[in-house]
Amino acid sequence: MTRRRCGVWSMLGGAALVLSTIGPAGALPPAPAAAGAGLGPSLALTPVFMVGEEGVLTLAPTLEIVTPAVVNIAVKATVAARPNPLLSDPLFRQFFGVPPGAEGPRERTVVSAGSGVIVDAVRGTILTNHHVVDGAEDITVTLKDRRVLKATLLGSDPGTDIAVLRVKADRLTALHLADSDRAQVGDLTIAIGNPFGLGQTVTTGVISAKGRSGVIPDGYEDFLQTDASINPGNSGGALVNSRGDLVGINTAILSSGGGSVGIGFAIPSNIARAVMEQILKDGTVRRGHLGVSIQTVSPAVAESLGLPRAAGVIIAAVERGSTAEKVGLRTGDVILAVDGRPSETAEVLRRQIGLAQIGDRVRLTVMREGKSFDLQARIGS
Incomplete structure (x- = not known):
C-alpha cells in the first residue's frame, strides 16, 4: 500500500x-x-x-x-532491498568479520495484489490501476470461478493511474x-x-x-x-x-x-x-497540448473582466509556434469551455486538453474584451 x-x-x-x-x-x-x-x-x-x-x-x-467481471490481480516484481545500515559501516563489518559483498541481497522479489475489471469479454480486456501493475514482471489474473490466467500488460498511464491488461479465455463476463x-x-x-x-x-x-x-x-x-x-x-x-x-x-x-x-x-x-x-x-498515452500558460480566474479577475462569476481559465502566456498561437489565442483571453464542457479551473482545462487525442479538433469557447466567441483548434503534442 x-x-x-x-x-x-x-x-x-x-x-x-x-x-x-x-x-x-x-x-x-x-x-x-x-x-x-x-x-x-x-x-x-x-x-x-x-x-x-x-x-x-x-x-x-x-x-x-x-x-x-471483477477479478483479482497478483503481481510479482523485483524491488531494491533495503540494506542493513549497520552492514554499511566498514568498522562494523570488520569487527564482526563480514566479508565484502556479504551485506545481503541488493534486490528482493515481492508479490502484491489488486483488482481489475473486465470491460471486453471477447478480447479479454481488463482495466486496473497503474500503481497495481507498476514494475510488474509477472501478472496473474484470478476469475471469480477460480480460473487462473496469465495477463499481458498492454500499456499503463501514471498520470491517470490507469493500466490495461489482456487475458486469453472464453466465457468471460x-x-x-x-x-x-x-x-x-x-x-x-x-x-x-x-x-x-x-x-x-x-x-x-x-x-x-x-x-x-x-x-x-x-x-x-x-x-x-x-x-x-x-x-x-x-x-x-x-x-x-x-x-x-x-x-x-x-x-x-x-x-x-x-x-x-x-x-x-x-x-x-x-x-x-x-x-x-x-x-x-x-500502446501508450500521448498528452494533448495547446501551448499556453494558464491560471484559474479569481473573483478579482472575474470582476475586472466583467464575468458573471469566478469561473474559467485566463491565459497568462502563449508559446511561439504553438497551436494556441496559430488559432489566434492571446494573453488575457479567458477560456470558458472545451467542446461545450465548462472549463471551470486550470486543472479542468489541463485535463480536457491532456486527455484529448493528438490531432483531434476541439471547440474552444473564449471570452475577449467582454465578448464570447468560439475557436476551432487542433490538439498538438
Missing part, C-alpha cells in the same frame, strides 16, 4: 474488489439495454433492488451477474462503461473487491462528490468521491452504478489509519475509457 502526503492519501493496493448495499424504500426502475460500446458482450441489467424471500429487498440477483459525466451526487454506488485479502466483498453507498483533485501529484484528476466502503485491496476495482454499469475504477482513499473512513475516490469511467482507447490504439 502506497501512502501519499504523510499517510493521509492511501493508494488501495490489495486484491479484488468491493460491493456494498444501502437499500432504498422501493425497487429501482428497470435499466435500458446496455450496448457494449464496441467492447464485446456486456451486461444489461434489470432493477438492482428486487424483492426476495419474505419480502426482503436484495441486490443478490444483480450481483450474481456483475461480480464475475464484461461490464458496460457508463457515461460518468451523467453521474450525479446522490447516485447509488456499489464497490466490489477483496479488502485485506478477505475475498470478494460488496459494499454500497452513494456518490458523495464529483470533480475531486489533489490525490495524485501532477495527475489528470476528476475523481468521483464515494462513501461506499473501500479499503486496501480494492485498487483497480469496480465502482458500479444502480444499473450495474461501471462508473469508476477505485483508486485511493482518505484515511489516517489505512482503513475506510467513508471517503474513497474512483477514476471516472469516461477518463478510463479515453486512456484505454489510446493504449489500445498506440
